[in-house]
Amino acid sequence: MALSDDADGLGRRPANHVPLSPVSFLARATRVHPGKTAVIDGERRFTYAQMGERCRRLASALQRLGVRPGETVSVLSPNTPMLLEAHFGVPMARAVLNAINVRLDPPTVAFILQHGQARVFLVDPELAPVATAALALLEEKPVLIVGGAGEADDGYQRLLATGDPLHLLQLPADEWDSISLNYTSGTTGNPKGALYHHRGAYLNACANCLVFGLDASTVYLWTLPMFHCNGWSHPWAVTLAGGTHVCLRKVEPRAVLGLIARHRVTHLAGAPVVLNLLSQLPEEERARLEHPVQVAVGGAAPPSAVIARMERMGFRVTHLYGLTESFGPATVCVLPPEIVAAPLEERAAFTARQGVRHPMLEESTVLDPETLEPVAADGQTLGELMLRGNTLMKGYLANPAASGAAFAGGWFHTGDLAVLHPDGYVEIKDRAKDIIISGGENISSLEVEEVLYRHPDVLEAAVVARPDDTWGETPHAFVTLKPGAEDRLDAAALIAWCRGQMAHFKCPRHVTFGPLPKTATGKIQKYVLRRRASGAGTDEAAGER
């Protein structure tokens, strides 16, 4: 976008048009809250002045290492100050941050490093073995820096030492420039790299502050992986708000409750599995919180029973929905006044909806995926959830075909099957690939799971399609029971219980007990379960349809 020195004197000028970039949030925080604690990591503390200086050093050091504008800096790390600083320092070098999922295997990490053309690779010591194994698979290797775990003299500290503490806070040349590169979890085939722009990161951070109530009094506990959609844009949002980041390597429920009490945490976020872990603690450790804690949950629809348990503990749950392609949150389940006043169970059930568009997204709606016509707002007609607005990715790196398909017809196609309620709220019924079609009837695997979660002995449940000669597909439930429940509940009993709760054709015909396979972000890997459901199961029982 050219800044015009036009004849009428009304064009864009450097004084009145600046690229939107989250880098500006750090610049402001260091000026407005210099002495405030920006980061807590174990016993370490950094003020905003210190965080600003470390990010300036990082940006400068990366440039001195030879990183040029638009080049990629990859990071493999749990939620440490290093990864948080990379959210600012890398863009301040006009480079692109690529935070990699810490649970990936070396070949996938190698694929991402190669595909993203990483120039520098920042690795936490805990993950050095994976990183080393991945690098061994590459011909062209990025510069490896191991550190960031708080040692006084490690690779990351030495890197920072080479940087200029007064390095200029550089904004991107254009707000459409790439700020980060996030690979989708890709259940089939190679992962795709979603490229984020500075503009969207800036705007979704603002939206997070508005929806989640982040302000200078916020103490944000990092239960959500920062490598997941850049932590839903929260590294930028909490910094915009001038709040405090509390780093966390590992979500361990007792430790989480301890940190909440110690630092008076006000906000945290995560996948439903995080809530589930907290709500499943033994009664005596699950004492009500001494202050209200806002929890944003997303990544999958939280079962209402889990929401209800969390609310009883004193958490206030907001349900967000989004994808890697949408900078994290794209919709939010805003509770209307009549629901806020409703009994807990009703409120929890409503909260499971995906809701309405996040404030800075332009539109979220349900369309027929073929015609792109709106579906009837009747809460019944199934269509595809579609998004449009400034908080969607540029596209997939080096994959114009996939980008074109994702944005076909002027909408981002989420791949999620949803209904539109008369009040305009969207509710996802299933991933397009997770819907079960049995005897020509659609069965929402989420609906069946919702029922299973209500059973007092069920800890976790996932339902997938099982090939069936008669019906085409039938629901197959994979269930983890609470400790001690194995003795009193078997598959037949659970199926019988389901038949008392919903239409018989929707009930699982097979049940398998045991732990569920999960991704690094706590999503249940349904493709693994589908493979199991297609093969021979164990501990199964067949029910009547």
Place this chain on the structure above:
Amino acid sequence: MALSDDADGLGRRPANHVPLSPVSFLARATRVHPGKTAVIDGERRFTYAQMGERCRRLASALQRLGVRPGETVSVLSPNTPMLLEAHFGVPMARAVLNAINVRLDPPTVAFILQHGQARVFLVDPELAPVATAALALLEEKPVLIVGGAGEADDGYQRLLATGDPLHLLQLPADEWDSISLNYTSGTTGNPKGALYHHRGAYLNACANCLVFGLDASTVYLWTLPMFHCNGWSHPWAVTLAGGTHVCLRKVEPRAVLGLIARHRVTHLAGAPVVLNLLSQLPEEERARLEHPVQVAVGGAAPPSAVIARMERMGFRVTHLYGLTESFGPATVCVLPPEIVAAPLEERAAFTARQGVRHPMLEESTVLDPETLEPVAADGQTLGELMLRGNTLMKGYLANPAASGAAFAGGWFHTGDLAVLHPDGYVEIKDRAKDIIISGGENISSLEVEEVLYRHPDVLEAAVVARPDDTWGETPHAFVTLKPGAEDRLDAAALIAWCRGQMAHFKCPRHVTFGPLPKTATGKIQKYVLRRRASGAGTDEAAGER
């Protein structure tokens, strides 16, 4: 900005790049809060669904009247639903809103209508005489519509009736398109028309929500004129938050307190004169508020004594600074933790600073106006307050020379003389034209006023330069006393009191008692006082220097 269908599939597309415009806020509010009360005006209520429909009708009706994109629609009205709706309906017709100061005389109104090339002129019945007199002075007249005061059948209602309730919510073609045209108060010469862009309006509305804590629970009382910098972007901000607008024709302190109690108002804003009116109510009417009310004050530095009185009543005062050219707020006095914990008097004194940049402004600082070098951050060295960022106007309509001067060197020149404190906070010492130079020493008129306000008998005070043969200039104070104080305080006594409070050369040498001339927005008209100070005064006393 062209949307590129580029080869790498990573360019801007309609699905991931939408012009930033406050019109999107109304679109979202009508979807998320359709049944919620958006507007209260006396006994009238409009839900967000109704407000949305009225704005759609207005946009459609204006287009049917022949208003084309980029053309101007002027409004002369107190804070009514009509003026609020015009903040959305006019931009939704891709036209430019020109809200005119209701206290202007017909020739100035005529100048603005002509200069802004108004096509349609919406006028509240109360102001029809002024509008008619102004139109009589014009050869080419806009279409006059009188109404909006709540009558069932007036010109505005008939206009809305011609509009399509399902009119599309149109965004601008480009976010740099003009959304509004605001004329500066212009103490000398003709007023200049500051053109706002959609981008800045969007961003400053977000910033207002962040700084002022606006959310869906907000009930905002319209004590601030909407014609003043588009009400500091609050029509857009409160709608973004999904709060409730409470309209108000006239700031009458008893009525304001009544509305605060009746509607449980949470937020209001205004010039210091509004605070002063509220804080000067008799003791028995000034009972502490039953709930906390946030007050944003701006337009002039509030005397700390006034802030202290307001806080004692239960108001929480935030000091904002801005100009017509900056969409309203450009800086905010964020209170550091040690000040929040400090005694009220100290907190009030700190609050009088202009502070740090508003969240979406890029930079606010104090520079030497000639060299544009930063002044020393010592709280002493005087320079000019300069601004830079996305919440500054495009420029002045049809005045490229003035626009060029305002933005010279890549900064917006505020014309305010300020110091930079060691903590990075800016504090205005005076308008460039209000500084008093006496015997070669600079005297800040604000500093003298601050002392005068501390006197228990002083209601209002303003200090200007008085030509003096010996000293060049000396301070001349114009003072309004509280009722009953005339008998016990004369000019000599007040001057003597000042000499006990500050350096003698800064003390007023002349004092004139009586009411102070003010602009429509409550700013004291110092140019009028300067004229009086240059002529013969009455009720004066001369003090020793």
